[in-house]
Amino acid sequence: QWFPQFIGGHLTGTSFGIPGRNATYDYVIIGGRTAGSVVAARLVEGTNATVAVVEAGTFYELSNGNLSQVPYYSQQYSGLDWQSHIESGMFTGNRPLHYAQGKNLGGSSGRNPMLYNRGTKGPYDLWAEEVGDNSYRWDNFFLFFEKSINFTPPDMTLRAANASANYSTQAQQEKSGPLHVHYPNYAQPISSYGPEAYAGAGFSPVQDFISGDLNGYNYFAFAIDLDGNTRSSAETAFFSPAMSSGRLTVYQSSTVRKILFDRNKRAIGVEIDLPGLQPYDLNATKEVILSAGALRSPQLLMLSEIGLNATMSQLGIPTVSALDFVGQNMHDSCAIGGISFQMTTPSQTSILSTEEDRIKADEQFRVSGTGPLTNIGADFASVNVILVATTSRGHVTINSTNVFDQPVIKTNWLSTIADQEVAVDAYRRVLSTVENIEARVGDYTAPNSTILSDNTLLLQYIQDEGVGPIHHASITCRMGREGDATAVVDPKGRVSGVQRLRVIDSSSFGFTPPGHTQAATYGHTEKLVTDVIRDGGYADRWNETVGMG
Numbered sequence: 001q002w003f004p005q006f007i008g009g010h011l012t013g014t015s016f017g018i019p020g021r022n023a024t025y026d027y028v029i030i031g032g033r034t035a036g037s038v039v040a041a042r043l044v045e046g047t048n049a050t051v052a053v054v055e056a057g058t059f060y061e062l063s064n065g066n067l068s069q070v071p072y073y074s075q076q077y078s079g080l081d082w083q084s085h086i087e088s089g090m091f092t093g094n095r096p097l098h099y100a101q102g103k104n105l106g107g108s109s110g111r112n113p114m115l116y117n118r119g120t121k122g123p124y125d126l127w128a129e130e131v132g133d134n135s136y137r138w139d140n141f142f143l144f145f146e147k148s149i150n151f152t153p154p155d156m157t158l159r160a161a162n163a164s165a166n167y168s169t170q171a172q173q174e175k176s177g178p179l180h181v182h183y184p185n186y187a188q189p190i191s192s193y194g195p196e197a198y199a200g201a202g203f204s205p206v207q208d209f210i211s212g213d214l215n216g217y218n219y220f221a222f223a224i225d226l227d228g229n230t231r232s233s234a235e236t237a238f239f240s241p242a243m244s245s246g247r248l249t250v251y252q253s254s255t256v257r258k259i260l261f262d263r264n265k266r267a268i269g270v271e272i273d274l275p276g277l278q279p280y281d282l283n284a285t286k287e288v289i290l291s292a293g294a295l296r297s298p299q300l301l302m303l304s305e306i307g308l309n310a311t312m313s314q315l316g317i318p319t320v321s322a323l324d325f326v327g328q329n330m331h332d333s334c335a336i337g338g339i340s341f342q343m344t345t346p347s348q349t350s351i352l353s354t355e356e357d358r359i360k361a362d363e364q365f366r367v368s369g370t371g372p373l374t375n376i377g378a379d380f381a382s383v384n385v386i387l388v389a390t391t392s393r394g395h396v397t398i399n400s401t402n403v404f405d406q407p408v409i410k411t412n413w414l415s416t417i418a419d420q421e422v423a424v425d426a427y428r429r430v431l432s433t434v435e436n437i438e439a440r441v442g443d444y445t446a447p448n449s450t451i452l453s454d455n456t457l458l459l460q461y462i463q464d465e466g467v468g469p470i471h472h473a474s475i476t477c478r479m480g481r482e483g484d485a486t487a488v489v490d491p492k493g494r495v496s497g498v499q500r501l502r503v504i505d506s507s508s509f510g511f512t513p514p515g516h517t518q519a520a521t522y523g524h525t526e527k528l529v530t531d532v533i534r535d536g537g538y539a540d541r542w543n544e545t546v547g548m549g
């Protein structure tokens with residue numbers, strides 16, 4: 001049972017840094033979300049170092065309670081988000097669009113709808129080639145995926161008989177990590193029509209979405225903890241358990257304004273802003289690790305004098321390291337809408353439309369861990385279209401020296417002919433699945449058949465009304481081979497031109513595999529933190545405690 005006043009077995013308040021007071025740690029981590037939580041936990045486990053995490057948000061269990069924890073409500077939030085917007089443009093019908101990024105311990109893993117999948121094999125091999133490090137090859141990288149997760153097969157005694165999910169024997173063996181990956185105890189009624197609909201459109205079943213093949217249909221797995229059927233996040237799985245070590249200190253609701261360097265360009269700490277207090281410093285005797293995510297890691301590098309000379313000189317920021325590609329090269333998936341139609345089965349929303357339904361579902365969730373609240377509302381027959389391997393590239397930059405001002409985000413979705421053609425073709429392909437859904441009633445409500453039959457009109461419709469974020473930004477501090485002038489970090493995540501500073505998060509990928517990005521972020525972080533530990537001289541202890549050769 002969850003007691004909100006306890007985090008990781010401690011009263012809240014234990015293991016917390018004292019705001020306003022300078023302090024010194026071996027490692028200072030900026031951002032306690034997905035990557036930052038994993039770095040903190042692995043450093044505590046694999047070293048005897050002291051570690052501080054500075055996070056602008058707080059524990060989502062405290063600030064957002066059940067809404068963050070119960071799968072069905074997982075996309076509702078208050079105060080957990082940075083409220084960023086992307087620059088509107090012709091490819092998004094000039095609409096202002098919110099771009100979510102979690103602001104809490106556990107990060108976007110505490111704010112996302114928890115889908116867990118891993119991308120396909122080839123792109124990992126490409127990542128390895130791009131950066132000249134074979135650790136990123138699928139066969140080698142698998143070790144890092146496995147380290148994070150604890151897989152549980154679907155419980156078919158609780159799911160409906162016509163909602164069985166495939167999973168591989170490989171998945172079954174993945175039991176040693178802290179992040180729970182599981183199939184909900186309830187499937188959306190429409191999903192039972194999925195196999196027939198997708199097979200009719202020429203797709204085949206895949207054994208799961210974590211073994212390196214995404215080309216086919218199946219149910220998604222989610223980061224859900226079977227014990228309570230609540231969200232399993234980087235905070236619950238990694239961060240909070242690590243707090244019991246006594247060597248992990250968290251500064252919550254605290255925003256890093258700047259990374260500090262000595263005259264030899266060595267990162268020596270961070271400057272923190274907490275409203276109502278004078279700024280104060282945390283010193284790092286070994287390294288500063290930047291894990292502020294794909295939108296805010298480049299922002300913080302630029303505010304810390306690392307980036308494109310032209311941008312920074314306009315704002316009067318001097319340069320410690322002139323790196324032209326900070327914030328450039330942003331890879332991002334985008335949702336492009338879908339096809340709406342009426343159906344005879346209950347939908348995600350209609351199933352809980354009355355007060356009585358909600359009370360019943362709540363009781364079912366609490367008493368037996370079953371029912372609609374265990375499911376986020378999307379299985380595999382929701383007819384959303386997402387471009388997962390895009391060729392359009394965006395960027396992130398700054399127009400202010402204040403960390404509390406939003407970074408400028410330009411996604412440029414659908415700006416290449418290739419992405420435009422795939423978008424139109426994807427709608428056609430989806431159309432052929434929808435044709436086969438027996439539960440569909442009548443014609444489509446949107447887009448109408450005139451638009452659907454004309455490529456130009458359809459593309460315009462997608463740009464004006466369909467395209468939007470699914471929040472998978474990455475590579476804004478791109479990893480490249482040592483000496484690559486277009487890269488920001490090397491294959492160990494070390495920032496070029498300075499010392500003792502690494503970027504470990506989704507911004508420092510070398511290539512973004514198709515699919516959702518949290519599994520790649522967990523794997524990438526597990527890989528880079530082994531580099532931190534080895535470079536810190538802790539290899540022996542690491543091998544002994546974690547068994548990594």
Ligand SMILES: Cc1cc2nc3c(=O)[nH]c(=O)nc-3n(C[C@H](O)[C@H](O)[C@H](O)COP(=O)(O)OP(=O)(O)OC[C@H]3O[C@@H](n4cnc5c(N)ncnc54)[C@H](O)[C@@H]3O)c2cc1C
Nearest residue numbers: 031033034035056107108112115256292293505506516518
């Ligand atoms: C709404 C949403 C839905 C998503 N859905 C899915 C999904 O279902 N499946 C999936 O696989 N992926 C999903 N993703 C993507 C996935 O969650 C991210 O790719 C992943 O969490 C990125 O991790 P990260 O560590 O790079 O960044 P984040 O998790 O964003 O962590 C960055 C942390 O740094 C903190 N921070 C930033 N600046 C500062 C500062 N100056 N000082 C202190 N702290 C700072 C932030 O508050 C944040 O906690 C989703 C993302 C979002 C936002």
